[in-house]
Amino acid sequence: MSNFSLEDKIKQVGNPVEMLRNSQVGPYVFPVQSEYTNWRDEQESWMKGAVLFNQSYHMTDTYFEGPDVYRLLSDVSVNGYKNFPVNKAKQIVCVNHDGYVIGDSVLFHHAENKVSIVGRPATPNWVEFNAVTGGYNVKVRRDERSVTNPNQRTRFRLQVQGPTASQIFERANGGPMPEIPFFSMAEFKIGKHTVTGLNHRMSGAPGLEFWGPMEEMEDVIAVLMDVGSDLGLKRGGSRTYASVAHESGWIPSPTPAIYSGEKMKSYREWLSGNGFEANASIGGSFYSNNIEDYYQTPWDLSYGKLIKFEDHEFIGKQALLAMKDAPHRTKKWLKWHPEDVMKVFQSMFNTGDRYKHMEMPAAHYATLPFDRVMLNGKMVGVSLYPVYTANVRGWISLAMIDEVSAQDGTEVEIVWGEENGGSQKPIVERHIQTTIRARIASGPFA
Numbered sequence: 001m002s003n004f005s006l007e008d009k010i011k012q013v014g015n016p017v018e019m020l021r022n023s024q025v026g027p028y029v030f031p032v033q034s035e036y037t038n039w040r041d042e043q044e045s046w047m048k049g050a051v052l053f054n055q056s057y058h059m060t061d062t063y064f065e066g067p068d069v070y071r072l073l074s075d076v077s078v079n080g081y082k083n084f085p086v087n088k089a090k091q092i093v094c095v096n097h098d099g100y101v102i103g104d105s106v107l108f109h110h111a112e113n114k115v116s117i118v119g120r121p122a123t124p125n126w127v128e129f130n131a132v133t134g135g136y137n138v139k140v141r142r143d144e145r146s147v148t149n150p151n152q153r154t155r156f157r158l159q160v161q162g163p164t165a166s167q168i169f170e171r172a173n174g175g176p177m178p179e180i181p182f183f184s185m186a187e188f189k190i191g192k193h194t195v196t197g198l199n200h201r202m203s204g205a206p207g208l209e210f211w212g213p214m215e216e217m218e219d220v221i222a223v224l225m226d227v228g229s230d231l232g233l234k235r236g237g238s239r240t241y242a243s244v245a246h247e248s249g250w251i252p253s254p255t256p257a258i259y260s261g262e263k264m265k266s267y268r269e270w271l272s273g274n275g276f277e278a279n280a281s282i283g284g285s286f287y288s289n290n291i292e293d294y295y296q297t298p299w300d301l302s303y304g305k306l307i308k309f310e311d312h313e314f315i316g317k318q319a320l321l322a323m324k325d326a327p328h329r330t331k332k333w334l335k336w337h338p339e340d341v342m343k344v345f346q347s348m349f350n351t352g353d354r355y356k357h358m359e360m361p362a363a364h365y366a367t368l369p370f371d372r373v374m375l376n377g378k379m380v381g382v383s384l385y386p387v388y389t390a391n392v393r394g395w396i397s398l399a400m401i402d403e404v405s406a407q408d409g410t411e412v413e414i415v416w417g418e419e420n421g422g423s424q425k426p427i428v429e430r431h432i433q434t435t436i437r438a439r440i441a442s443g444p445f446a
Contacts, residue, residue, distance in 0.1 A: 054157075356431045
């Protein structure tokens, strides 16, 4: 079984959609305490004070080092690297040969010829595959996410964000902080510990993501909570963290565009049949037996601006050039109608049919959720990752909507629940579908 590949598993099941649709895995796991106070106060803390998130366990850290590292990055991602100095970071986006997104992650430039990719496994897996099979002079070292790692992580990764974050960091640093421009890195102190911080605003509020040796984490957290106690600093648990990206507008996980096509076969044969790509789950009311209908382009995710056609060749470039001027979907926010949401909750008290349960505050029950968005009886896009946020006092989701239909203020309907009573995922109870009205917006509601 050690050589059992993703390609083997797809052949065994017969269709990648059915493999993912009936995966026994639910939403992506954030293995930290679920709540430290309560998720309502924790959500509001990044608007009223500050929140401390522990990101040390759910992301894979993969290090690439060697004289060919920049050539590797240039060849496998849409990004440009002509102005990428040490102590900078960027959102790296990789596409397949047909221009569809394999994954996106944060790329850190630590030193000359040394970078790391941090995020869900899809992006670093693809870059590593090309590094080891493409003849690049690059060494790869992985620090796996905790759910697949029997050892202790080598680094902690924390984040403090909110209106009082800068005051908290100054107190912890014992004086003024270094100036850290957006997506730049610098060292500073937290008590007696030296950490490296990135100006990266996941919640949309000001603050820093920072890291250091794992054995120092608990002391670093203690220092921060001590100096931030009167500034509204609260620790955020996994329930809160599952809802954080939606206010700022980051779509957490595109479907890795790897499950089809002869050009991707060697990659599927390289990937484990027990890994992330093999066990991720698709859920929601959108159903197609063609896996490619679940793929995204960079424009669907608002990453079109990251594509640098003019300065390098890369995998998928010609396909992206061909689709560049075609109609695209665009990323939007959806504000769900309160009465329709209440109808879903009310069905829990009925003796007959019920609607799909909406877990609070994050109601995504699959790794890759896709709910149909309808306008005048026609599907115009998909809704992703629904959450309740105390900052909005309502339910919102991110969406990818056809450009021609993506007008702010337009009322659409989201089809909530899976077809035929639900898939075989254990987290999905038997239910019937319903519709929920929602309003399109081009910016966050909070």
